[in-house]
Amino acid sequence: MHLSGSPTRPPRSRMPRALRTLGNPLEWTDIQKTILIFFPPIPFTLFYLYRVNGLLADPTVEPYISRPALATTHSFLVGILSAFSGLFVLWFVLRRREGTHDLFVRAVIHSWFVLMGLGAYLVGPFSTPVLIGYQAGGMAVFLLFDVRRAAQGGLVGLLVIVGTTILERAGLLLYGPVFSSVVFAGERPPDVWVYLNLAFTVVLTAAVLAGTGLAMALARARQEEINELLATDVLTGLANRRGLEDMLEREITRAQRFDAPLAVVMLDLDHFKRVNDTHGHRAGDAVLQAVGEVVASHLREVDAAGRYGGEELLLVLPEAELSGARAAAERVCAAIRALVVEHDEHALRVTASAGCAALVPGQPRSGEQLVRAADAALYRAKERGRDRVEVETDPAP
Structure with a gap:
């Protein structure tokens, strides 16, 4: 039997096949990870814009939806799209340059939490979709970045929510200004509320479950690879x-x-x-x-x-x-x-x-x-x- 002295192949990667070409996001550089924070909200923002445009054109929601506040929400969503698009352009430039780009990373993290806090104010911070989205984003930030920067961003977002709530209780702001009156008070809620809440909740829940499942799969695959490497002799490829x-x-x-x-x-x-x-x-x-x-x-x-x-x-x-x-x-x-x-x-x-x-x-x-x-x-x-x-x-x- 003739064999050449070629190196033994490393243990086979346990990462899902679809992601092997991208690598494990948990091992990306911080500048690469930021795209996972500011890019996913773009399709959600487009979906919300679609819903807002539909509400603006629907006369049946007049008793419940404040059109001026809804128009402000529309402008707010357009602003979010513009901000995230600008971040994407800047990210595309910075990712090819050397350096940690700590200021950009912090700006992305803080911007996400601030925008979520302001969005929560418009519809009410205690609605199910807001809580799901805020918790999902916070979990993603803590998973991808170091605890200090993630905690700072989370604190900024909480300050926005707490601050707007205090101002609302003081009578300086309206709670959930998008809604012009109580949506339901011991009676059957209107269809607009049910369908709007359901649409946001289903989409966000599906995204959160998919993201959580992916993160857990990546973490398990990485841990299995580490365990295998710890038990493998690098030279022979056999156990150590x-x-x-x-x-x-x-x-x-x-x-x-x-x-x-x-x-x-x-x-x-x-x-x-x-x-x-x-x-x-x-x-x-x-x-x-x-x-x-x-x-x-x-x-x-x-x-x-x-x-x-x-x-x-x-x-x-x-x-x-x-x-x-x-x-x-x-x-x-x-x-x-x-x-x-x-x-x-x-x-x-x-x-x-x-x-x-x-x-x-x-x-x-x-x-x-x-x-x-x-x-x-x-x-x-x-x-x-x-x-x-x-x-x-x-x-x-």
Whole structure:
């Protein structure tokens, strides 16, 4: 078998496929993240403009809707669209320039909360759509940016809501000036209120649920990738010692609970130091990468393999007795013996020695004891000429 010394592929990304080309938004730069704050409100603003235009043209809403206030709302929404469009143009310019652009980031965060606070004043801050939108935006800001800047923006938005409420209670402002009279007072609410409230609530709720689900999926995918990286040896692509020990302890617990067989194989490359001394450490790395691929390709799906240290590999073989472990080790050693690694116009060959140990029913053993037994068998294989497999002579603890 001929293999080149190409790097082992990194663990496969668990991010949703549709977002892999964009990357994880949680890992974007702050200037890139700001588009997630000021761009999503644009379609919502367009939707609200559509509804406002419809209300302005509907004579049946006259008893409930203040047309002057609604006209002000229309102007306010146009202003929001203009502001966000301007932010988008500025964002497009700044994202290509170096720097943190902290002032722009803060401006976007604060603008969002201020505009939400002013929008809440127009229709009443305690309506369901306002509460959903405000909470969703706040959650997104805290998720994307550092706590200090997010908290500052949130505080500014709360000050706007609290301030307008205080002025309303003092008689200086009207509560929900869009509505010219009480929408309902112990009676069936009018259709305009029901449908308007329902439309805003459904759209915002759907957006919040989609955004929350996406954020959680990204966070879970990232955490799984981190966990996999923490348990993976970067050079070989196999598990590292920490990951192996965790897997071994889980398999021992399972085997002892169900009285199932379990075996381990400690494998060491013979005279590996000569490869490093003669051809350099890059050559040694190429050999370890190739050996990792060979080992992984000769194991069952339920088996686990990893780099235990240096040129030592440990195989964990569930549902395998000592004889099965020996057979698996013989196959792996034969594949390594047949391996030829091409590196810098040199054909590199190595052999491996292996030691096997297994759990014995009725005789509990820890992972450390099992590995120690396999290591002792490996030592005998080295003493008896290398390039061979030995099994533990006395499996009792």
